[in-house]
Amino acid sequence: MSGLIVREALGERRFATADFPISVGGPGSTILVGGCLPGVHAYIGLHEEQLFVQPAEDAEVLLNGLRLTSSSWLRSGDVVNLGPSRLCIARQDGRFGEDFVARVDDGSSGNITAPPIIAAGAGIHGENDGESERIDIVDFRRSDADSTPRRFLVSPARAMMGIAAIVVAAALWFMFTAVSISVVTDPAQARLDLDGPAPIVRFGGHVLLRSGSYRIRAQQDGYASAHIDVTVTKEPNQRFRLELAKLPGRLQIDVPVSAKIEVDGKEQGVAPGEFELAAGRHTVSITAPRYRPFSDTLEIEGGGKTQVFSPQLEPDWALVEVKSAPPGAEVRVDGRRVGVTPLRTEILAGSHPLELRLAGFKSWTTDVQIEAGQPVSLGPITLGLPDGRLMLHSEPAGAGVSVAGVYRGQTPLQLELRPELPHTIVLTRPGYASASRQLSLRAGESRSLSIPLEGVFGEIELHAQPSDAQLYVDGEARGAANQTLRLVATTHEIVIRKAGFVDFKTSVTPRPGMRQIVEAKLPTVEQSRLAATPATVQTKDGLQLRRMPIGRFTMGSSRREPGRRANEAQREVEFKRSYYISVTEVTNAQFRRFRSSHRSGVIGQHTLDLDNQPVVGVSWGDAAQYCNWLSQQEGLSPAYESKGGRLVGVEPMTTGYRLPTDAEWEWAARYETATRLRRYPWGDTLPVVPRSGNYADATARLILQDVIPEYDDGFAASAPVGRFPPNPLGLHDMGGNVAEWVHDLYTVGLSTSQPAVDPMGPAEGRQHVIRGSSWRHSSVTDLRLSARDFGDAARNDIGFRIARYAQ
Known part of the structure; x- marks a missing residue:
C-alpha cells in the first residue's frame, strides 16, 4: 500500500505514510465532514499497510452501523458514520501499488440515508474470532532425525563484509539507474522538499532519484508555499521551475x-488604520474633512512586513x-454664528459671506x-449707527417716491434713511402736482408721514351720437354724454352707452390748460359686427393682443x-x-419656447436675458419665423413664405401671426x-415725463455715452x-425699452396722392423698417413716435411684437 486517497466535494487529496494518523471530524480536523461539532471525532491509522479506525474519547462513531468502542481494522466496503456524514472505504490499484480510498459523503444537508441499526452482540472486524480467519492449534512432535540440532557459525568480519557488499551493490545499482534533475526556485533561497519513491539523494544544486511521479514543495519566509507535481523520466538533465508568490504587506x-x-x-x-496591500507600487489617496486632498505613490515591500506611513x-x-469697533459684535459666516469680536476662527477655503451684528448698530x-494656509485679518470694522425708518x-x-433724486417706490412705502442727515423726499403721481418734504431722522427712529397731493385738472369735451346716450367715467355714471368734464390729469376710462347701440x-388723459374733444358715434347692433370681434385675444404662450380701432390718419x-428725418414723408393711411x-x-x-438655445446676452454688468425681459439679438428673419411657428401652434395659416431664399409676406395676407406693418x-x-x-x-412736449418709459437715463452712464440728464427710469x-x-390703447413700451422690427421692407418714402388702405409696405427692398426708441436712445429725433430706422441684422436693443388680422 502506498497511502490513502481522500475524495471530497472540492477535490482529491493524497496522504503518505508519514501523514498518519489522520484526524476526522468537525472544524480543526484534517478531514472535515459536514454536520460535526468542532473537534476530532475519530482517527484513521496505518499499521503494517493495513488501515484501522479509532474513535476519539466520548465520540459516537459507527462502523457498518455499530458503535465503535475501540480500534477496528478497515476493509474495502466499510462505512464509517460520523454524525450525518460518512466515510466510504475502498481499495484501488495505484501507480505505486494498491491504495486505500476514503470517499467523504457530506450529510449536513440531510440527503444521506441513515445506517441500519444492528442488533447488540454483532461483531466488528478484529473484535472476535467469528469474522477473523480462524487458525486451529496443531500439536506436533520432533522426529528423531531432528533431535540433534545443527549449528551454523558466521564470523562478524564475514557478516560485515557481506553487508558492505550489499550496500555497494545497491549504491552502484542506484547510480546507474537514477536520473539527475535540477529545481530552480524564485526566490532562489527557498527550501525544497520532495515526496515520491525513495531513495532521493541531493548533491549541490541537483537531485538524484529514480524515474517516477514526485511532488516538489518550496517554502520561504515572506512567501506563500507552493508545490508542483512532476513526472521524472529517464531523460538526462531535467529541469523544473517553481515560483513562490510574495505575501502581501501591511501599511x-x-x-x-x-x-x-x-x-x-x-x-x-x-x-488611522492598517491596510493589507500586495507588494509593489501603489497610489494612496487621502480625503479628510478640513484638509486638502492628498495623494502619494508608495512602494510596498510585501512579505508580511508592516510599513508605517504618516503623511503631512x-x-x-x-x-x-475679525475685530470691530465697538467690540462684542456677533460674527456670522455663511449665515452661521461663529463667535463675537474680537475673534480668531478657522474658515474653509473659498468665498464666504461674513456679517457683523450688534444691537444698536447697523449690520455690516x-x-x-x-486661501488655504493664508491668514486673513479684518478690521477693526467701524459699525455704523442704524438707519431711521x-x-x-x-x-x-x-x-x-424719490429720495435725493433716486426713485424708491410707490406709496405706501417704508423708507430706511441714514440718520442725522437731511433728506429731500419728492412725491409724484400722474394728474397731481408733485409734493416734497425735507426731514431728518435720529438713529433707530421710526416715524410715519402722510402727504396730501393736489390734483391737476384738465377739461374733456364730449360729443356723442345719439345725443341722449349716457356717460360713464371710470365706471361712475356722469349723466348725458354731451358735456364738458373737469378731470384729474391722469388716464380715465370713458364709456358712452345707450340701449340698442x-x-x-376710450381712455383719455386730461392736459392742464388744454381742452380735449372726444367724439363718439355709437353703432347700432346691426352695425356692430366688427364690434363683436373680441377686444383682446391671447396666444397659447399667454401673450395678449388688443384689437386696434380702425380709422384714418396722416x-x-x-x-x-x-x-x-427725410424718411418720414407724410401720407394718408386708412384702415378698413x-x-x-x-x-x-x-x-x-x-x-x-420656439428656440430654446437663444440667449439675449448682457451689456456691461446688466443682463438682457431674464425671462420677462424683451427678446433681443434676433434678426427680422428670426422674428418672422417665430410668427409662423406661433401660427402653426394655433392652427392658423402662416403669414410668411420662403421665396428666393428669404421670407416674404403671403399675398393676400392671412390671419396668421405676423409683425405689425x-x-x-x-x-x-x-x-x-x-x-x-x-x-x-408721453405726449406732445418735452421734457420727458418721469417714469414714462425706459430710455437712456442717468443710470446708464457707465454703458452709454449720451443719456437724458436728470432722468431716472x-x-x-x-x-x-x-x-x-x-399708452391710450393699452399698449406698453411703444416708446422705450427696445426698438421693434415691423413687417415692411424699407424705402425712404412713398409719394402718392391717394390714401393707402391697409398698406403692407413696398414689394422690393433689402432691409426692413425698425420703429420705436429703445433703452439706448436719448435724442429728440429718436424719442419721437414718427421716427423710422432700418436694418436686417440683430442688435441688443431691437426686439419685436406681434400682430394679426381679426378677420
Whole structure:
C-alpha cells in the first residue's frame, strides 16, 4: 500500500505514510465532514499497510452501523458514520501499488440515508474470532532425525563484509539507474522538499532519484508555499521551475483625523488604520474633512512586513481674525454664528459671506475670499449707527417716491434713511402736482408721514351720437354724454352707452390748460359686427393682443417738426381691416419656447436675458419665423413664405401671426383719440415725463455715452415688459425699452396722392423698417413716435411684437 486517497466535494487529496494518523471530524480536523461539532471525532491509522479506525474519547462513531468502542481494522466496503456524514472505504490499484480510498459523503444537508441499526452482540472486524480467519492449534512432535540440532557459525568480519557488499551493490545499482534533475526556485533561497519513491539523494544544486511521479514543495519566509507535481523520466538533465508568490504587506496609515483612504482609485476604508496591500507600487489617496486632498505613490515591500506611513496633510482652511469697533459684535459666516469680536476662527477655503451684528448698530456684510494656509485679518470694522425708518403715505396712494433724486417706490412705502442727515423726499403721481418734504431722522427712529397731493385738472369735451346716450367715467355714471368734464390729469376710462347701440369706450388723459374733444358715434347692433370681434385675444404662450380701432390718419411728420428725418414723408393711411397687436413685446421666455438655445446676452454688468425681459439679438428673419411657428401652434395659416431664399409676406395676407406693418405700428403708437395723434410716447412736449418709459437715463452712464440728464427710469438696460404705464390703447413700451422690427421692407418714402388702405409696405427692398426708441436712445429725433430706422441684422436693443388680422 502506498497511502490513502481522500475524495471530497472540492477535490482529491493524497496522504503518505508519514501523514498518519489522520484526524476526522468537525472544524480543526484534517478531514472535515459536514454536520460535526468542532473537534476530532475519530482517527484513521496505518499499521503494517493495513488501515484501522479509532474513535476519539466520548465520540459516537459507527462502523457498518455499530458503535465503535475501540480500534477496528478497515476493509474495502466499510462505512464509517460520523454524525450525518460518512466515510466510504475502498481499495484501488495505484501507480505505486494498491491504495486505500476514503470517499467523504457530506450529510449536513440531510440527503444521506441513515445506517441500519444492528442488533447488540454483532461483531466488528478484529473484535472476535467469528469474522477473523480462524487458525486451529496443531500439536506436533520432533522426529528423531531432528533431535540433534545443527549449528551454523558466521564470523562478524564475514557478516560485515557481506553487508558492505550489499550496500555497494545497491549504491552502484542506484547510480546507474537514477536520473539527475535540477529545481530552480524564485526566490532562489527557498527550501525544497520532495515526496515520491525513495531513495532521493541531493548533491549541490541537483537531485538524484529514480524515474517516477514526485511532488516538489518550496517554502520561504515572506512567501506563500507552493508545490508542483512532476513526472521524472529517464531523460538526462531535467529541469523544473517553481515560483513562490510574495505575501502581501501591511501599511499602517497614521493621520490626525478620520480620513477616507483610496488605493489605486479603489476605496479601502478609513484611517488611522492598517491596510493589507500586495507588494509593489501603489497610489494612496487621502480625503479628510478640513484638509486638502492628498495623494502619494508608495512602494510596498510585501512579505508580511508592516510599513508605517504618516503623511503631512495640508489644512484646507485659514485663520481669520475679525475685530470691530465697538467690540462684542456677533460674527456670522455663511449665515452661521461663529463667535463675537474680537475673534480668531478657522474658515474653509473659498468665498464666504461674513456679517457683523450688534444691537444698536447697523449690520455690516462682506464676502471674504479664503486661501488655504493664508491668514486673513479684518478690521477693526467701524459699525455704523442704524438707519431711521419712515413710513410714508400719500393721499391718494400710488405716488412715486424719490429720495435725493433716486426713485424708491410707490406709496405706501417704508423708507430706511441714514440718520442725522437731511433728506429731500419728492412725491409724484400722474394728474397731481408733485409734493416734497425735507426731514431728518435720529438713529433707530421710526416715524410715519402722510402727504396730501393736489390734483391737476384738465377739461374733456364730449360729443356723442345719439345725443341722449349716457356717460360713464371710470365706471361712475356722469349723466348725458354731451358735456364738458373737469378731470384729474391722469388716464380715465370713458364709456358712452345707450340701449340698442354698441358702447363707445376710450381712455383719455386730461392736459392742464388744454381742452380735449372726444367724439363718439355709437353703432347700432346691426352695425356692430366688427364690434363683436373680441377686444383682446391671447396666444397659447399667454401673450395678449388688443384689437386696434380702425380709422384714418396722416402718417409721418411735418417738415417743421424738430428732429425730423427725410424718411418720414407724410401720407394718408386708412384702415378698413381690423387688426390685433400685442400689448407687450415678445419676451425671452416666450421666444425660447420656439428656440430654446437663444440667449439675449448682457451689456456691461446688466443682463438682457431674464425671462420677462424683451427678446433681443434676433434678426427680422428670426422674428418672422417665430410668427409662423406661433401660427402653426394655433392652427392658423402662416403669414410668411420662403421665396428666393428669404421670407416674404403671403399675398393676400392671412390671419396668421405676423409683425405689425409700418402704418399699423405708428397708428397704435401715436393714437390718442380718433382725431388726435401724439408726438412722443408721453405726449406732445418735452421734457420727458418721469417714469414714462425706459430710455437712456442717468443710470446708464457707465454703458452709454449720451443719456437724458436728470432722468431716472430705474433700468440701465432693458426692463421687464409692461413695467411702465400703457399708452391710450393699452399698449406698453411703444416708446422705450427696445426698438421693434415691423413687417415692411424699407424705402425712404412713398409719394402718392391717394390714401393707402391697409398698406403692407413696398414689394422690393433689402432691409426692413425698425420703429420705436429703445433703452439706448436719448435724442429728440429718436424719442419721437414718427421716427423710422432700418436694418436686417440683430442688435441688443431691437426686439419685436406681434400682430394679426381679426378677420
